[in-house]
Amino acid sequence: MLTLFESLVGAEPPHDAPVLFDTACVMGGSIAGLLAARVLSDRARKVVIVEPDDLPKEAGPRPGVPQDQQVHTLLPAGRLWVERWLPGVSREAQDRGASLVGPDKQFVGHDDVRQVRDGVDHRFLAIGRPLLETLVRDRVTALPNVSVLRARATGLRYDDGAVTGVRFAGTGTGGRGERAEGVIAADFAVDAMGRSSRLSNWLAQDGYDQPRLERLEAPVNYATALFERPAKLAELETATVLQLFTPQYPSGGVSVAAATATEGQQWLVMLMGYGDERPGRTIDEFRANCALLPAIFGDITSGDVTRDVVPYHQAESRRRHFTEAGRLPARLVGMGDAVASFNPVYGQGMSSAALHASCLASYLDSGADPGEAATEFFRLQQVVVDAAWAVSAGGDAARIDAENGTEVPEEVRRQRRVMEQIVRAALVDPAVSGAFNNVSYMLRHPGTLFDPAILEKAAAAVEGATAG
Ligand SMILES: Cc1cc2nc3c(=O)[nH]c(=O)nc-3n(C[C@H](O)[C@H](O)[C@H](O)COP(=O)(O)OP(=O)(O)OC[C@H]3O[C@@H](n4cnc5c(N)ncnc54)[C@H](O)[C@@H]3O)c2cc1C
Known part of the structure; x- marks a missing residue:
């Protein structure tokens, strides 16, 4: 497999x-x-x-793809795949103002704790879906x-x-x-x-x-807006940000926030909340929510709005x-x-x-x-x-069960504990971070996370972090 x-x-x-x-x-x-x-x-x-x-x-929005105004990350x-079968997409994307962002300008964080870099040159195209x-x-x-x-x-x-x-x-x-x-x-x-x-x-x-x-129930509420970006890619310290927040983090109901330095010298900024949390239906609400998040979100949304907030709900x-x-x-x-x-x-x-x-x-x-x-x-x-x-679905089921206090079989509980450990260890251990990224980026099968060497490193990293 x-x-x-x-x-x-x-x-x-x-x-x-x-x-x-x-x-x-x-x-x-x-x-x-x-x-x-x-x-x-x-x-x-x-x-x-x-x-x-x-x-x-x-490039422009079209009715058959109503989600195309939302942030779309091509893992x-x-x-x-696209580069092998349709060569030149990344090059032309850059010629048309999108950014190909290397690890030095990527920020992935959990409750504003930065995930440690895995040392691999994974690149992301910061680009709007229509382009x-x-x-x-x-x-x-x-x-x-x-x-x-x-x-x-x-x-x-x-x-x-x-x-x-x-x-x-x-x-x-x-x-x-x-x-x-x-x-x-x-x-x-x-x-x-x-x-x-x-x-x-x-x-x-x-x-x-x-x-x-x-x-599987996964009620997500997206809100995405575009803001003017005065700085060129070369001048930016960070060009793609992905922040995940636990319910303990005071994010005003935002579970995930993302931003990419996209074409047209703009920031494409997305906030997402689960269930009844609908972050930012107006630009004022959107900015108010961003002000609660790590500083970069407040900074990049203080510029002129180039496209108003577009919400999207998927159940x-x-x-x-x-x-x-x-x-x-x-x-x-x-x-x-x-x-x-x-x-x-x-x-x-x-x-x-x-x-x-x-x-x-x-x-x-x-x-x-x-x-x-x-x-x-x-x-x-x-x-x-x-x-x-x-x-x-694994992540969503765990979240829903936790919210509802649902009892799950011991084997499922064990697997979820292991996954939690891997996610925590990925913040601090480069090898675990690498294994986790490979799976998140769809380069490797999720089963690779259960490699005993990775599990051992994850357990040691979490123990070390807890002791420290
Ligand atoms: C809010 C949101 C954010 C997302 N973010 C990401 C992301 O970051 N990264 C990512 O990879 N994916 C993301 N996705 C998922 C992504 O949008 C879809 O997985 C992707 O568009 C699927 O492509 P598709 O061609 O299968 O379907 P679609 O893009 O939905 O296209 C379906 C096509 O079929 C056409 N069609 C419909 N009916 C007919 C018919 N009867 N005859 C002929 N044609 C028809 C439509 O016009 C349309 O062109 C996101 C989705 C949402 C909702």
């Missing part, structure tokens, strides 16, 4: 891949759909992305066999237990080449329609199994268990949030989509019979989803 995860993290584009499909149709043109299209461009004569939004040439696993998506999209749609149809996918067509087409309805704007409705003949289809994908309903209506939907994490569905059509997979979406504070969504794309590449490489349901794909994907779910 651990090595399989790492091989998915490091997946490379193939050198010489046989074409397997005539037309692959990707439903949804956001991050997961674009990365799927990139993989399929090596394997299909034609790739058609079906996306209802008018995809802007210049190292996702950034390295990141634009850079990815420009590269994918520049591929000679990839095109975009502006339409909404409305269902699937099948023959003999396999998908043979995607039904669509035009957006009604009457653009060139658009039809009101129709079917794209396709011998492979990808659901990348995000959290609100209706694929499960289509499958049930069409006589297939509906993958079980698992939900739960969700995953769909495709591996449990006995009867699925062949020539169909799902990727990204359509399959699993998590508490966003862990920043896993886009990197998960990248690793799902690795699963797709590996599945297509495996020689699996495309005339059968893509069981092997879903099995690989489960490894990625389980890993991400263990990190985010």
Whole structure:
């Protein structure tokens, strides 16, 4: 499992891949759909992305991705994937004013205690989500066999237990080449329609199994605003900040605060609260909350506001268990949030989509019979989803149980104690910090944290910190 995860993290584009499909149709043109299209461009004569939004040439918000005004961190696993499969994104991002931030300018803190550096050169792109998506999209749609149809996918067509087409309805704007409705003949289809994908309903209506939907309550309230940033990247001591606060820290209900020195000489600043805590619905509230936090938040939000506060609420994490569905059509997979979406504070969504794309590449490489349901794909994907779910849902379940005073089995209690110890030790011990970062950044499987050498170091570090 651990090595399989790492091989998915490091997946490379193939050198010489046989074409397997005539037309692959990707439903949804956001991050997961674009990365799927990139993989399929090596394997299909034609790739058609079906996306209802008018995809802007210049980076900007769009209705199909309502979360795109919030801070989006592309974890190292996702950034390295993008660089391998779509080279030049980080370079162009910097040319367009975003920052590629090395460890010397990163600050990760728990209750304002800085996590010790792990000595590894992990870099983060400080960039707005719309610009990141634009850079990815420009590269994918520049591929000679990839095109975009502006339409909404409305269902699937099948023959003999396999998908043979995607039904669509035009957006009604009457653009060139658009039809009101129709079917794209396709011998492979990808659901990348995000959290609100209706694929499960289509499958049930069409006589297939509906993958079980698992939900975990994780009510998060985001608030993000943009502020003028007078200092250039080179002049900044810190260019990305992530601070996590326990209920004991007087943060005014803020559980997580983050800031990145982003394009347009701006600070993108995010506050997040759980449950009833809604930090900063107005700019005055936002600034008042920032004033309670470590000094950098007060400093960077004292500049002019370049975009007002945009709130965002998400109630739960969700995953769909495709591996449990006995009867699925062949020539169909799902990727990204359509399959699993998590508490966003862990920043896993886009990197998960990248690793799902690795699963797709590996599945297509495996020689699996495309005339059968893509069981092997879903099995690989489960490894990625389980890993991400263990990190985010594991943390959320522990928090909710603690809030509600819920009794949990001894084994779960033990695992949570170990995780708490690792988190505390990561603040002071570089080796534990490194192991923890590798998992948080989706470079390594969470199981690596249970390596006896790491557990021993974690126990010693916590004991030392307590004694000291
Ligand atoms: C507040 C918040 C903060 C987040 N922060 C981070 C972060 O820091 N790092 C990170 O990696 N992730 C983050 N995420 C998660 C991230 O936004 C998602 O994981 C990511 O966008 C998933 O990409 P996707 O392509 O699967 O789905 P989406 O981005 O949701 O896109 C779905 C696409 O499908 C299209 N679509 C919908 N219906 C149809 C249809 N019928 N036919 C065709 N197309 C359709 C939509 O128009 C859209 O383009 C955050 C999420 C939230 C809510």
